[in-house]
Amino acid sequence: MTADLEAVEAVSEILSRFAAGGTSVEPGFELREEGLAAAVDPSRPATVRAYVPARDPVAAEAAARQAEVALGHLQAFGLRPIGELRTRLVHEADWAEAWKAHFPVLRVGRRLVIRPTWRRRRPRPGEVVLALDPGMAFGTGLHPTTRLCLAALERLADEDRLDGARVLDVGCGSGILAIAAGLLGAGELVGLDTDPIAIEATAANAGRNGLAGRLDVALGSLPSGRGPFGVVLANLIASLLVRLAPLLRAELGPGGRLLASGIVRDREAEVRAAFEAAGLRLVGRETLEDWVVLAAEPAG
Amino acid sequence: MAKKIRIVLTLQLPAGKATPAPPVGTALGPHGINIVEFTKSYNEKTADKAGQVIPAQITIFEDRSFTFILKTPPAADLLRKAAGVDKGAAQTGRAPAGRVTREQVREIAQVKLADLNANDIEAAMRQVEGTARSMGIEVTG
Numbered sequence: 360m361t362a363d364l365e366a367v368e369a370v371s372e373i374l375s376r377f378a379a380g381g382t383s384v385e386p387g388f389e390l391r392e393e394g395l396a397a398a399v400d401p402s403r404p405a406t407v408r409a410y411v412p413a414r415d416p417v418a419a420e421a422a423a424r425q426a427e428v429a430l431g432h433l434q435a436f437g438l439r440p441i442g443e444l445r446t447r448l449v450h451e452a453d454w455a456e457a458w459k460a461h462f463p464v465l466r467v468g469r470r471l472v473i474r475p476t477w478r479r480r481r482p483r484p485g486e487v488v489l490a491l492d493p494g495m496a497f498g499t500g501l502h503p504t505t506r507l508c509l510a511a512l513e514r515l516a517d518e519d520r521l522d523g524a525r526v527l528d529v530g531c532g533s534g535i536l537a538i539a540a541g542l543l544g545a546g547e548l549v550g551l552d553t554d555p556i557a558i559e560a561t562a563a564n565a566g567r568n569g570l571a572g573r574l575d576v577a578l579g580s581l582p583s584g585r586g587p588f589g590v591v592l593a594n595l596i597a598s599l600l601v602r603l604a605p606l607l608r609a610e611l612g613p614g615g616r617l618l619a620s621g622i623v624r625d626r627e628a629e630v631r632a633a634f635e636a637a638g639l640r641l642v643g644r645e646t647l648e649d650w651v652v653l654a655a656e657p658a659g
Numbered sequence: 660m661a662k663k664i665r666i667v668l669t670l671q672l673p674a675g676k677a678t679p680a681p682p683v684g685t686a687l688g689p690h691g692i693n694i695v696e697f698t699k700s701y702n703e704k705t706a707d708k709a710g711q712v713i714p715a716q717i718t719i720f721e722d723r724s725f726t727f728i729l730k731t732p733p734a735a736d737l738l739r740k741a742a743g744v745d746k747g748a749a750q751t752g753r754a755p756a757g758r759v760t761r762e763q764v765r766e767i768a769q770v771k772l773a774d775l776n777a778n779d780i781e782a783a784m785r786q787v788e789g790t791a792r793s794m795g796i797e798v799t800g
Contacts, residue, residue, distance in 0.1 A: 364775075364776045365777075365782070365785070365786050365789075366786075366789070368733055368734040368735065368771075368775070368786055368787070368790045369734075369735075369786070369789050369790040369793045371671055371733060371735075372733060372734075372735035372790055372793065372794060373793060375671065375712075375733075375735075378681075378682070380672075380673075380678075380680055380681055380682055380683075381670060381671045381672040381673060381677075381682050381712065382670075382671045382682055383668060383669065383670050383671075383682040383685070383686035384668065384669040384670075384671065384714075385666070385667075385668045385669075385686075386667065386668075386669070386776075388666075388667050390664055393663075394663040394664055394721075395662060395663070395664065396664070397664050397667045397718065399667070399776055401776045408682060408685070408686065409682065410681030410682055410685060429793065432793060433789065433793055436788070436789040436792040436793055437785060437788070437789050438785075438786070438789040438793075449681070449685055452684065452688065454679035454680060454681075454683065454684025454685075454688055454694060455679040455684075455694060455695055457684070457688055458687070458688055458691050458692060458693060458694050460691070461691025461723055462691070462723070492693075493693055493723060493724065494693045494696040494724065495693075495696060495697075495700065495724060495725055495726055496724055497662045497720055497722060497724045498722070498724065499722045499723055499724050500722070501721075501722040501723055502663070502720075502721050502722035505722065532662075532724070533724070556726070
């Protein structure tokens with residue numbers, strides 16, 4: 360049922376009397392900071408859901424009626440309006456397995472294949488298969504910013520620019536980009552992230568791809584103190600790329616290549632200007648949906 | 660990473676005992692996130708709070724990765740503890756299941772202020788008091 364935020368605690372309590380497993384609350388929210396942050400919108404009602412076993416339809420019906428009665432009293436207690444209790448039958452599913460359907464084997468570019476760890480895939484000739492366990496760290500391979508970066512990496516490999524190169528992945532998330540670079544022929548790999556969950560995920564995913572010894576992952580940001588690098592990967596967001604531009608430039612060795620992703624089209628000009636000001640020359644650009652990846656090299 | 664947010668939702672779950680069954684499966688399933696990783700991680704983080712309900716506010720990103728933070732226990736749990744009762748009244752409006760003072764309501768409102776989306780302590784207290792009354796807990800003093 361829907362409820363004013365003020366009544367959510369009370370509604371949730373009433374519904375939880377009949378649903379031992381707990382309740383879910385979906386508030387209205389608005390996105391901020393390029394979609395990186397969300398703030399609850401108190402002017403919009405929240406949806407509170409609870410689940411009662413329907414094996415015994417009579418008991419389920421009785422629970423719904425009792426909840427309705429208890430909910431009916433709420434407004435007398437000075438809480439703002441709530442909606443009507445709505446019920447519907449949800450079919451039982453194997454919840455521990457069903458979510459996996461959202462993660463297919465994914466082909467990116469010509470050669471790269473992202474394989475969720477529970478799926479099988481016999482590599483075809485020339486294919487590079489990356490095993491990944493999607494979880495709490497960003498970089499499942501489903502997002503355009505990740506796919507753009509992967510495709511750009513593949514092109515670098517095709518131009519023989521990745522062979523043996525030292526690669527830095529700034530904001531490595533699940534580790535997907537650094538791992539792809541390693542599988543495509545890069546040498547030493549360094550991953551940085553400010554989120555401890557990402558560090559764990561990157562290390563675990565590196566192990567799954569036989570790269571545990573080659574990918575060094577550390578908590579932190581730029582400067583890495585490990586440069587110079589032949590390739591720097593930065594799948595961040597526009598505002599962060601603008602701020603980090605001089606530091607990204609400083610990580611690159613002569614003839615090094617920066618791949619910067621996570622840029623919405625509207626902010627592309629801003630990032631390009633910051634790169635230019637930091638002494639980076641644009642050498643490539645690809646787009647997918649609303650997103651842009653920029654390739655840049657040290658100028659001069 | 661370019662972590663664009665798809666949705667934010669809160670699950671009120673028994674600490675240390677979350678399973679992929681509803682409400683977890685039904686709430687998170689349609690968004691296609693790794694439910695097993697969520698329950699494992701939630702149970703690890705709340706293992707020391709067994710017996711309480713600890714809400715998890717989950718942020719799901721556009722690529723189906725996710726993160727979550729733990730919130731303060733529901734007002735109802737804090738009220739039960741303050742009133743020294745196991746459950747609310749079986750039926751609203753009958754004999755009171757327990758009593759709390761206005762001062763206790765204020766303390767609970769203070770604890771919950773950040774999570775209640777209330778503008779001030781008075782508004783938070785009104786929410787806590789409304790919840791108390793719907794549970795059959797009388798507010799005195």
